Amino acid sequence: MTARPLWAGRTLALLGVLLVALSLRTPVAAMSPILDRIGRDIPLDPVVLGIIGAAPPLAFAASGLLAPSLARRIGLEQALLASLVAMAAGHLVRAFAPEALVLTLGSVLALVGVGVGNVLLPPVVRRYFPDRVGLITSLYATLMSVSTAVPALVAVPVADAAGWRVSLAMWMLVAAIAAVPWVAVLVRRRPPAIAEPVDLARTGPIELGAVELGDAQAAATEAAVEHRAPPPRRLGIRLLRSPTAWALGVIFGSSSLGAYASFAWLPTLLVDQARVTEAAAGALLALYAFMGFPAGLLVPVIAARFPRSAGPLVALGGAFFVVGYLGLLLAPGAAPVLWVASAGSGPLLFPLALVLINLRSDAPQTTVALSGFVQTVGYLLGAVGPFVVGILHDATDGWTVPLVFLLAVVVLVLPAGAVLARARTVDSEL
Structure with missing residues (x-):
């Protein structure tokens, strides 16, 4: 496949992918450094701590089952946007949690949002950047590492300055900002340049005010590949x-x-x-x-x-x-x-x-x-x-x-x- 200029007609998608990547580890990394401070206000017994510790990989695994069905039902971009909403809501719920149960539920909600985002980013990269899969994957994988390191570094200083609730709540802004490009994508998108209606979770090239990933012939080729694939x-x-x-x-x-x-x-x-x-x-x-x-x-x-x-x-x-x-x-x-x-x-x-x-x-x-x-x-x-x-x-x-x-x-x-x-x-x- 011939590579196109990286920014050509897909700036919003590129910004969206990179910002989502920056959101995908904040619910995990922002909490563990300040658990002792949280425990001074909310009693956290060993069972609760065990659940919080085991929640990330288990929530991510469960999301692997949820995300494909969600994308098939409401569309790939819509499902990714829903994952960001879940992350933002989870950050806020646990920041204002009055007790351990609410804190745990908020963490699980945020982590499920992360898990869905984990699953959907590779197909999103495929849809918008089929000619740059390696480059875009390297960029977002690196930013995921950044989103692991930065919250761990700033969680304690922010908690010292403004309290642990602010330290947890502020990461809601990262998820909210990451949602902006995808809202714009959905607002600007026009139907794919092919004759038949296509399920949004299954389509390949799409348009955002201008042709995004190819012309009608490329879209038809992608649709032909889908036709040969097993039913979703x-x-x-x-x-x-x-x-x-x-x-x-x-x-x-x-x-x-x-x-x-x-x-x-x-x-x-x-x-x-x-x-x-x-x-x-x-x-x-x-x-x-x-x-x-x-x-x-x-x-x-x-x-x-x-x-x-x-x-x-x-x-x-x-x-x-x-x-x-x-x-x-x-x-x-x-x-x-x-x-x-x-x-x-x-x-x-x-x-x-x-x-x-x-x-x-x-x-x-x-x-x-x-x-x-x-x-x-x-x-x-x-x-x-x-x-x-x-x-x-x-x-x-x-x-x-x-x-x-x-x-x-x-x-x-x-x-x-x-x-x-x-x-x-x-x-x-x-």
């Missing part, structure tokens, strides 16, 4: 038979499991194993998170430009995990910076999975269904990580068995990488 309501079931869909779910899930387990337990592990101070452990956790930036920028572009690169990239991500975990297991105090940097580079599998959702699907409705499937499988695996690592640590009073468990998870990516190296689309397997 059957896609979720048919994906269960797709090796490519399962391979994407496995690499997404392996990355999520390692990341969630590390954010939950890595500082404690470093204090116990590497004998670093708590301050140093916090700095090393920041290093772990920072290693996602170069991966988010480079991996989608490489995967989009070189179709056969998926297998080697999966192997590279697995190798980074193995080096990091083995270092922490065998010589934790020798080079903790190196081990943490290597383990933090393993989640390059996350942006790789995001871009492959588009590259391994032909029809737009397949992209929506595949995104939901991959993120449901992936976040369910991600939710398992902190629990299993914690249980194994408590049962053995050490970190050897938990690290062996994390190494065993990495083994799963090897057959997944072999499947993805074949560069087959999900549509060809249905």
